[in-house]
Amino acid sequence: MSGRLYGVGVGPGDPELVTVKAARLISGAPVIAYHSARHGRSVARSVAEPYLRAGQIEEQLVYPVTTESTSHPGGYQGALDEFYTSVAERLAVHLDAGRDVVVLAEGDPFFYGSYMHLHKRLAPRYEAVVVPGVTSVSGASAALGRPLVERDEVLTVLPGTLPTPSLADRLAGDDPAVVMKLGRTFGSVRSALETAGRLDEAWYVERATTGAERVAPLGDVDPSSVPYFSMAMLPSRLSPGLPAAAVPAAPVVSPSGEVVVVGLGPGGRDRQTPESLAALASADELVGYGPYLDRVPANPRQRRHASDNRVEAERAAFALDLALKGSRVAVVSSGDPGVFAMAAAVLEVAEDPRWADVPVRVVPGLTAAQAVASRVGAPLGHDFCVISLSDRLKPFEVITARLDAAAAADFVIAIYNPASKSRRHQIEAAKELLLTRRAPETPVVIGRDVGGPEETVRVVTLGELDVSEVDMRTLLIVGSSRTRATPHGVFTPRRY
Known part of the structure; x- marks a missing residue:
């Protein structure tokens, strides 16, 4: 028997605004899925976290693109279509195995939500249940502290991604309106409100119902401070005694430093x-x-x-x-x-x-040591130590004593800060010291600017090491007596 798919709205941000039904389903589901950008953070998961339990399978659905450009042959939409198709099949594996899947959605799943794209692909094949959530519009209206729409007024909800002239046309008039998806669109939305003659009555609400909630007259907001999770609001004009200019802004509640x-x-x-x-x-x-x-x-x-x-x-x-x-x-x-x-x-x-x-x-x-090591194989495959040759913060006598002890103990040694333009004698002395403890044939990895545009990585022997090539952007890995350089790479065996 197939599992059941749930699209569960978790509300606008406050975990206490998650519905009782949503909390029950989140706690009971074998599989929890949630969307995130490539940075890995998920607002929906953070809201649902109090209701998660140990042992649940988590499926993180990482968008291939958010606002950046893409080289996908189908463009931005093609990249997203391919993404939704692939993650739908990932979830189908669980559903086919009889596991229920809860897909978390900020706000309401069918209100500008990503869940709907999975629903379209999976609902024809599996039983699908949508659990509504408190929308961000409702949360923002509560934060603003005044009615959003009354009597015969018509509420218009707009995405900030519309062209400025189209936004201005739709905002003209007297009815209430909400513009979502601000962030990088804020400048366009502000211009549209100004063109429509409604900037003075517009309010800005950021991260409604969370600890970082902010409410302010929209005309006073610095465009560079606007995140995606914010909206512009034109509330009802039918609230006697509550003209927009008289409504106090909610206090700024910032996380502690x-x-x-x-x-x-x-x-x-x-x-x-x-x-x-x-x-x-x-x-x-x-x-x-x-x-x-x-x-x-x-x-x-x-x-x-x-x-x-x-x-x-x-x-x-x-x-x-x-x-x-x-x-x-x-x-x-x-x-x-x-x-x-x-x-x-x-x-x-x-x-x-x-x-x-x-x-x-x-x-x-x-670490730089890990990055350099990975370029040549596994020279850090057994016991190793890390030493800096910089004597700016410690005497060089301490450095040489530690280097000698590490060499005598047959550690692989990763050497940071080996030399600078004005500090050359340390690397020269280090090479001489190491040659008293290691054979000239010992492999040495010279990694410079690894991960950067001028990356170079070479493997030489300790005897061949030319210290004049070494600078502050270089990291050295000096092998132990067991380290080997092979056609497949440099490695230090795990067994003695």
Whole structure:
């Protein structure tokens, strides 16, 4: 017997606005499916989370495109059609096996919802039940605190993606209206309201019913601050004593400030984790070394604060101060922030009592050592250690003692910060020291700018290593006595 498909509306954002029926179905379903963009975050899942239980199968349906362009031969619509067909077949596997599937939908499943595209493909084959949810329009109207439509008025709901002249024509007149899907369309919607002569009565509602809810006269809103989950509202004119200009805006309720130290990985966006992308997307302020900040696409909503690479403590204090004032701050770091990077600096500075109430969390990233190793095989396949040759923060005598101990213990050694324009003697001394413990034939991986536009990776022997080729953008992996260079790649056996 086939399973049953449920399209379940979870409301506009507040988990307490999930219906009793929706909560029961979410808790009882063997399979929970939800949509997300490539960053991995799902609003619907976050709303439904209190009702999920351990052991449920989760199917994350990641859109191939959202607002960006695509090379798909069928264009944007072709890419989405192919996506919906493929995920419908993924869910059909569960339904054919007799497992019920709940597809979560923000608001109501049939009100501008993605669920409807799965319903069209699966309802002809399986029993399908749609569970309505509180719409974002209802949530926004409640947040605004005044009637949306009364008596014989006609409510018009419009997508902000319509052309500006079409929006202006439909907004002309006296009846109430709602324009959804703002974000990048906000400028066009504002122009349409102005053309229709209704900008002064328009209200802006953002993330209604959530902790980040914001209500303001639309004409006062900064376009760069507008997310997708917001709408423009023209409420009823038939509320005596409640002219639009007299309705107080709901207070801004912002999440408390925090500092998130985010690992960007060793290269482009494809080497970032969904968690790091989500942390960057939700930040108000971005703080970091200039070249690392340049790797984060500019967003006019966010403020960027670049600084020199040698002021880690000052950068950390600056970020903590911003968070103390209520900002969500992302401190960016190349690779993994906990490996010779900003996480330790932020946590060390945060010990000061003045920042005792500022939350600090760390979002990991792919390390340079992992990236370089992957290019040649598995040189880190057995015990290894990681050492920085920079003596800016520790004496070189400490570095050589640790390097000698690691070499004597026969660790594979990943060497960070091997040299700079003004600091050459460390790598020269390191090579001499290693040759006292390792054979000249020991494989050495030289990785430079891995993941970047100037990437080069070579495998040489320790004896052949030309230290003049090594700079700050280089990472070295020095093999152990067991490391082998084969036609298939470099690896360190797991067995001794």
